Amino acid sequence: MSIYGATRGTELEKLVSGAAQAEASGTMLYYALARLAREQGLGDAADAFIGIANQEAVHAGFYAVLNGQYPRDIWGLVLSMQKAEEKGGEQVLEIAAKVRALGCGEAADEIEKFAAEEKKHGVILGELLKKYTPVEQ
Ligand SMILES: [Fe+2]
Ligand SMILES: [Fe+2]
Secondary structure (H helix, E strand, O other), X not given: OOXXXXXXXXXXXXXXXXXXXXXXXXXXXXXXXXXXXXXXXXXXXXXXHHHHHHHHHHHHXXXXXXXXXXXXXXXXXXXXXXXXXXXXXXXXXXXXXXXXXXXXXXXXHHHHHHHHHXXXXXXXXXXXXXXXXXXXX
């Protein structure tokens, strides 16, 4: 049985929505801790924070589904995400350029890698769309 939307429109909707947000924030927080720990040479702590962050991300997605936060028919959403990821690649390059202009070349180099990753996300989503929604493509 699907958990989809089980709490939507119930007295639990707000609670679950808050949990989803808290888990999503936790994901960001733990990845930030991992980054800082890595910079400080604490590889074991960094790995532990990443393990926690990945679980928080799973929890966030779970609560979002429990509340029916996204459409159950996923492919319309995937199509808009595919476009956003493609566009996101360009936007991230702009961020990299601005960060570079500020004098943070090392950070800018890394952000440029993120831009390539965003574009790759778009490619992956495009391939999935072709595979699972061939009629609309
Ligand atoms: Fe959690
Ligand atoms: Fe992305």
